[in-house]
């Protein structure tokens with residue numbers, strides 16, 4: 218007997234069908250088959266993971282680290298991370314640290330822990346699309362508060378954010394240093410916002426995966442961990458991807474109230490069960506022995522940032538500010554009013570791979586994101602092609 222198709226609709230849930238596809242991927246897919254593309258579209262370095270970390274993973278594999286681990290991560294890694302976080306942000310117990318399968322998994326787990334269907338959340342944008350879409354997967358609503366692009370670069374009107382954080386709001390989601398703008402939330406703004414969230418019982422989910430890629434002073438950008446106690450409604454998300462060039466390894470962690478870890482362990486069991494064991498072993502070495510590497514990386518990135526900002530500042534129609542953190546220049550460009558179409562043209566005609574501003578929300582339209590985590594010579598070649606295509 219044949220059944221009518223309508224009885225078996227082969228579609229995903231409405232919430233999933235309503236998600237925005239990644240426009241960064243849309244551009245990169247358009248350029249994948251083309252030869253000689255210079256990729257500045259993704260948030261990763263052109264260098265491989267440092268040798269001492271690769272060796273640690275190879276040694277771990279060789280010695281048989283091929284089994285499941287505890288849901289919350291190998292205790293030695295949790296301990297090493299607690300020590301690392303403690304050095305940057307003050308005393309932190311390993312009970313407050315949980316290992317995840319990279320930052321994006323930590324964001325999903327944080328959202329699954331505290332955000333449910335119909336919840337109202339607030340996010341500061343422009344923003345890496347995943348952070349905005351994850352609450353929607355869970356059926357939550359996301360209201361956005363835009364950063365503003367002014368004389369001094371990107372800035373947040375704190376009063377506007379406070380006004381959006383109405384009583385009954387479930388969570389604030391804020392990413393600093395910010396992808397794509399490089400904006401860094403000042404410590405005094407964090408203090409005011411945290412106080413307000415405490416008053417109204419609002420969770421703070423702070424995506425601080427770029428905390429080490431900070432070009433002002435100190436070893437890390439201002440963090441909610443600097444001002445929050447470890448048992449209040451603050452969840453901070455971190456990654457090995459950016460500071461130790463480990464994007465393909467999929468390792469991250471979160472810092473959260475110890476009282477949540479039992480429930481988080483259940484969520485991890487039903488998501489990934491644990492991060493890969495030999496990758497966790499390499500993570501222990503990265504976080505314990507990687508300080509010299511991270512400090513040099515920041516110096517190199519700052520150099521590349523300055524190089525790209527100087528080069529783009531001379532491009533007609535471009536308005537550029539040096540970002541304080543992360544690994545991107547997010548600049549306004551007259552010719553990029555439709556940034557998606559513009560980036561597709563750039564990859565086709567100039568073989569330069571860029572990310573369209575509209576990928577980061579409507580308030581990113583008219584901007585372009587350029588990842589500068591590469592050698593200055595590659596940036597020079599990219600800017601030369603870009604400039605030529607704009608003229609032609």
Ligand SMILES: Cc1ncc(COP(=O)(O)O)c(C=O)c1O
Nearest residue numbers: 260319320321345396426456458
């Ligand atoms: C703001 C932000 N958060 C989280 C992530 C997640 O990184 P990963 O999943 O590689 O740890 C990224 C990656 O680009 C990011 O830009």
